[in-house]
Amino acid sequence: MPDQPKVHVGKVFEAARGPLRAMDGFAALNQIVEAARECIHVHEVESTKRARIEAYEATEVARIRAAEAILRDYFAQAFAERHHLYEEMFARLDTALENGDGEVLHTVVRGIVDIAKSSPLADIGDLSQVRAALDDPDQIWDL
Known part of the structure:
Protein backbone atom coordinates (compact mmCIF):
# COMPACT_ATOMS: atom_id res chain seq x y z
CA MET A 1 0.00 0.00 0.00
CA PRO A 2 1.45 3.41 -0.88
CA ASP A 3 2.63 5.62 1.92
CA GLN A 4 -0.13 7.70 3.39
CA PRO A 5 0.40 11.47 3.19
CA LYS A 6 1.91 12.73 6.41
CA VAL A 7 -0.07 15.01 8.60
CA HIS A 8 1.62 18.38 8.81
CA VAL A 9 3.96 18.38 11.75
CA GLY A 10 5.14 21.61 13.23
CA LYS A 11 4.99 23.85 16.20
CA VAL A 12 1.60 25.42 16.76
CA PHE A 13 1.83 28.82 18.37
CA GLU A 14 -0.61 29.88 20.99
CA ALA A 15 -2.29 33.24 20.71
CA ALA A 16 0.07 35.92 21.85
CA ARG A 17 -0.45 37.22 25.35
CA GLY A 18 2.18 39.82 25.19
CA PRO A 19 4.66 41.31 22.80
CA LEU A 20 5.60 39.10 19.83
CA ARG A 21 9.10 38.60 18.66
CA ALA A 22 9.88 38.98 14.96
CA MET A 23 11.07 35.37 14.88
CA ASP A 24 7.66 34.15 16.10
CA GLY A 25 5.92 36.01 13.29
CA PHE A 26 8.43 34.71 10.73
CA ALA A 27 8.00 31.11 12.03
CA ALA A 28 4.20 31.42 11.76
CA LEU A 29 4.52 32.73 8.20
CA ASN A 30 6.83 29.83 7.29
CA GLN A 31 4.33 27.40 8.80
CA ILE A 32 1.52 28.84 6.66
CA VAL A 33 3.64 28.75 3.50
CA GLU A 34 4.78 25.17 4.16
CA ALA A 35 1.20 24.01 4.89
CA ALA A 36 -0.02 25.63 1.65
CA ARG A 37 2.87 24.06 -0.31
CA GLU A 38 2.06 20.62 1.15
CA CYS A 39 -1.63 21.09 0.36
CA ILE A 40 -0.84 21.96 -3.27
CA HIS A 41 1.50 18.96 -3.56
CA VAL A 42 -1.08 16.54 -2.14
CA HIS A 43 -3.72 17.98 -4.48
CA GLU A 44 -1.46 17.45 -7.51
CA VAL A 45 -0.58 13.89 -6.48
CA GLU A 46 -4.19 12.95 -5.85
CA SER A 47 -5.33 14.59 -9.11
CA THR A 48 -2.74 12.52 -10.98
CA LYS A 49 -3.94 9.34 -9.27
CA ARG A 50 -7.54 10.21 -10.11
CA ALA A 51 -6.65 10.82 -13.77
CA ARG A 52 -4.81 7.48 -13.91
CA ILE A 53 -7.83 5.69 -12.42
CA GLU A 54 -10.19 7.40 -14.87
CA ALA A 55 -7.97 6.39 -17.81
CA TYR A 56 -7.84 2.80 -16.51
CA GLU A 57 -11.61 2.79 -16.12
CA ALA A 58 -12.15 4.04 -19.68
CA THR A 59 -9.77 1.39 -21.03
CA GLU A 60 -11.44 -1.43 -19.11
CA VAL A 61 -14.94 -0.30 -20.10
CA ALA A 62 -13.83 -0.28 -23.76
CA ARG A 63 -12.41 -3.80 -23.35
CA ILE A 64 -15.62 -5.03 -21.74
CA ARG A 65 -17.70 -3.53 -24.55
CA ALA A 66 -15.47 -5.11 -27.21
CA ALA A 67 -15.67 -8.50 -25.47
CA GLU A 68 -19.43 -8.10 -25.15
CA ALA A 69 -19.75 -7.45 -28.89
CA ILE A 70 -17.71 -10.57 -29.68
CA LEU A 71 -19.76 -12.69 -27.26
CA ARG A 72 -23.03 -11.35 -28.69
CA ASP A 73 -21.87 -12.24 -32.20
CA TYR A 74 -20.79 -15.68 -31.02
CA PHE A 75 -24.17 -16.36 -29.42
CA ALA A 76 -26.02 -15.05 -32.46
CA GLN A 77 -24.04 -17.36 -34.74
CA ALA A 78 -24.11 -20.37 -32.39
CA PHE A 79 -27.83 -20.18 -31.86
CA ALA A 80 -28.51 -19.40 -35.51
CA GLU A 81 -26.60 -22.55 -36.47
CA ARG A 82 -28.52 -24.51 -33.87
CA HIS A 83 -31.82 -23.07 -35.13
CA ILE A 115 -27.85 -31.59 -29.89
CA ALA A 116 -30.14 -30.54 -27.05
CA LYS A 117 -27.66 -31.91 -24.48
CA SER A 118 -24.79 -29.81 -25.76
CA SER A 119 -24.51 -26.10 -25.12
CA PRO A 120 -22.79 -23.54 -27.31
CA LEU A 121 -20.81 -22.60 -24.20
CA ALA A 122 -19.48 -26.13 -23.87
CA ASP A 123 -17.18 -25.42 -26.81
CA ILE A 124 -15.58 -22.51 -24.94
CA GLY A 125 -13.94 -24.74 -22.36
CA ASP A 126 -13.80 -24.75 -18.60
CA LEU A 127 -16.02 -21.90 -17.42
CA SER A 128 -14.46 -22.02 -13.94
CA GLN A 129 -11.27 -20.72 -15.57
CA VAL A 130 -13.26 -17.84 -17.04
CA ARG A 131 -14.70 -17.12 -13.58
CA ALA A 132 -11.22 -17.19 -12.02
CA ALA A 133 -9.96 -14.81 -14.70
CA LEU A 134 -12.86 -12.44 -14.03
CA ASP A 135 -12.01 -12.45 -10.31
CA ASP A 136 -8.30 -11.79 -10.96
CA PRO A 137 -7.64 -8.03 -10.89
CA ASP A 138 -4.30 -8.56 -12.70
CA GLN A 139 -5.87 -10.48 -15.61
CA ILE A 140 -5.00 -9.04 -19.03
CA TRP A 141 -7.71 -9.59 -21.63
CA ASP A 142 -6.53 -9.81 -25.21
CA LEU A 143 -9.10 -9.53 -27.95
Whole structure:
Protein backbone atom coordinates (compact mmCIF):
# COMPACT_ATOMS: atom_id res chain seq x y z
CA MET A 1 0.00 0.00 0.00
CA PRO A 2 1.45 3.41 -0.88
CA ASP A 3 2.63 5.62 1.92
CA GLN A 4 -0.13 7.70 3.39
CA PRO A 5 0.40 11.47 3.19
CA LYS A 6 1.91 12.73 6.41
CA VAL A 7 -0.07 15.01 8.60
CA HIS A 8 1.62 18.38 8.81
CA VAL A 9 3.96 18.38 11.75
CA GLY A 10 5.14 21.61 13.23
CA LYS A 11 4.99 23.85 16.20
CA VAL A 12 1.60 25.42 16.76
CA PHE A 13 1.83 28.82 18.37
CA GLU A 14 -0.61 29.88 20.99
CA ALA A 15 -2.29 33.24 20.71
CA ALA A 16 0.07 35.92 21.85
CA ARG A 17 -0.45 37.22 25.35
CA GLY A 18 2.18 39.82 25.19
CA PRO A 19 4.66 41.31 22.80
CA LEU A 20 5.60 39.10 19.83
CA ARG A 21 9.10 38.60 18.66
CA ALA A 22 9.88 38.98 14.96
CA MET A 23 11.07 35.37 14.88
CA ASP A 24 7.66 34.15 16.10
CA GLY A 25 5.92 36.01 13.29
CA PHE A 26 8.43 34.71 10.73
CA ALA A 27 8.00 31.11 12.03
CA ALA A 28 4.20 31.42 11.76
CA LEU A 29 4.52 32.73 8.20
CA ASN A 30 6.83 29.83 7.29
CA GLN A 31 4.33 27.40 8.80
CA ILE A 32 1.52 28.84 6.66
CA VAL A 33 3.64 28.75 3.50
CA GLU A 34 4.78 25.17 4.16
CA ALA A 35 1.20 24.01 4.89
CA ALA A 36 -0.02 25.63 1.65
CA ARG A 37 2.87 24.06 -0.31
CA GLU A 38 2.06 20.62 1.15
CA CYS A 39 -1.63 21.09 0.36
CA ILE A 40 -0.84 21.96 -3.27
CA HIS A 41 1.50 18.96 -3.56
CA VAL A 42 -1.08 16.54 -2.14
CA HIS A 43 -3.72 17.98 -4.48
CA GLU A 44 -1.46 17.45 -7.51
CA VAL A 45 -0.58 13.89 -6.48
CA GLU A 46 -4.19 12.95 -5.85
CA SER A 47 -5.33 14.59 -9.11
CA THR A 48 -2.74 12.52 -10.98
CA LYS A 49 -3.94 9.34 -9.27
CA ARG A 50 -7.54 10.21 -10.11
CA ALA A 51 -6.65 10.82 -13.77
CA ARG A 52 -4.81 7.48 -13.91
CA ILE A 53 -7.83 5.69 -12.42
CA GLU A 54 -10.19 7.40 -14.87
CA ALA A 55 -7.97 6.39 -17.81
CA TYR A 56 -7.84 2.80 -16.51
CA GLU A 57 -11.61 2.79 -16.12
CA ALA A 58 -12.15 4.04 -19.68
CA THR A 59 -9.77 1.39 -21.03
CA GLU A 60 -11.44 -1.43 -19.11
CA VAL A 61 -14.94 -0.30 -20.10
CA ALA A 62 -13.83 -0.28 -23.76
CA ARG A 63 -12.41 -3.80 -23.35
CA ILE A 64 -15.62 -5.03 -21.74
CA ARG A 65 -17.70 -3.53 -24.55
CA ALA A 66 -15.47 -5.11 -27.21
CA ALA A 67 -15.67 -8.50 -25.47
CA GLU A 68 -19.43 -8.10 -25.15
CA ALA A 69 -19.75 -7.45 -28.89
CA ILE A 70 -17.71 -10.57 -29.68
CA LEU A 71 -19.76 -12.69 -27.26
CA ARG A 72 -23.03 -11.35 -28.69
CA ASP A 73 -21.87 -12.24 -32.20
CA TYR A 74 -20.79 -15.68 -31.02
CA PHE A 75 -24.17 -16.36 -29.42
CA ALA A 76 -26.02 -15.05 -32.46
CA GLN A 77 -24.04 -17.36 -34.74
CA ALA A 78 -24.11 -20.37 -32.39
CA PHE A 79 -27.83 -20.18 -31.86
CA ALA A 80 -28.51 -19.40 -35.51
CA GLU A 81 -26.60 -22.55 -36.47
CA ARG A 82 -28.52 -24.51 -33.87
CA HIS A 83 -31.82 -23.07 -35.13
CA HIS A 84 -31.00 -24.13 -38.67
CA LEU A 85 -29.85 -27.54 -37.43
CA TYR A 86 -33.06 -28.08 -35.46
CA GLU A 87 -35.16 -27.07 -38.45
CA GLU A 88 -33.35 -29.64 -40.60
CA MET A 89 -33.63 -32.35 -37.94
CA PHE A 90 -37.36 -31.78 -37.43
CA ALA A 91 -37.92 -31.77 -41.21
CA ARG A 92 -36.18 -35.17 -41.36
CA LEU A 93 -38.28 -36.31 -38.39
CA ASP A 94 -41.46 -35.37 -40.24
CA THR A 95 -40.24 -37.20 -43.36
CA ALA A 96 -39.38 -40.32 -41.33
CA LEU A 97 -42.83 -40.23 -39.70
CA GLU A 98 -44.56 -39.84 -43.06
CA ASN A 99 -42.56 -42.71 -44.56
CA GLY A 100 -42.92 -44.90 -41.46
CA ASP A 101 -39.14 -45.41 -41.37
CA GLY A 102 -38.43 -46.42 -37.75
CA GLU A 103 -34.66 -46.65 -38.16
CA VAL A 104 -34.34 -43.09 -39.53
CA LEU A 105 -36.86 -41.90 -36.91
CA HIS A 106 -34.71 -43.39 -34.12
CA THR A 107 -31.52 -41.86 -35.55
CA VAL A 108 -33.08 -38.41 -35.97
CA VAL A 109 -34.57 -38.38 -32.45
CA ARG A 110 -31.21 -39.45 -31.01
CA GLY A 111 -29.56 -36.63 -32.98
CA ILE A 112 -32.07 -34.06 -31.67
CA VAL A 113 -31.47 -35.22 -28.10
CA ASP A 114 -27.68 -35.13 -28.53
CA ILE A 115 -27.85 -31.59 -29.89
CA ALA A 116 -30.14 -30.54 -27.05
CA LYS A 117 -27.66 -31.91 -24.48
CA SER A 118 -24.79 -29.81 -25.76
CA SER A 119 -24.51 -26.10 -25.12
CA PRO A 120 -22.79 -23.54 -27.31
CA LEU A 121 -20.81 -22.60 -24.20
CA ALA A 122 -19.48 -26.13 -23.87
CA ASP A 123 -17.18 -25.42 -26.81
CA ILE A 124 -15.58 -22.51 -24.94
CA GLY A 125 -13.94 -24.74 -22.36
CA ASP A 126 -13.80 -24.75 -18.60
CA LEU A 127 -16.02 -21.90 -17.42
CA SER A 128 -14.46 -22.02 -13.94
CA GLN A 129 -11.27 -20.72 -15.57
CA VAL A 130 -13.26 -17.84 -17.04
CA ARG A 131 -14.70 -17.12 -13.58
CA ALA A 132 -11.22 -17.19 -12.02
CA ALA A 133 -9.96 -14.81 -14.70
CA LEU A 134 -12.86 -12.44 -14.03
CA ASP A 135 -12.01 -12.45 -10.31
CA ASP A 136 -8.30 -11.79 -10.96
CA PRO A 137 -7.64 -8.03 -10.89
CA ASP A 138 -4.30 -8.56 -12.70
CA GLN A 139 -5.87 -10.48 -15.61
CA ILE A 140 -5.00 -9.04 -19.03
CA TRP A 141 -7.71 -9.59 -21.63
CA ASP A 142 -6.53 -9.81 -25.21
CA LEU A 143 -9.10 -9.53 -27.95
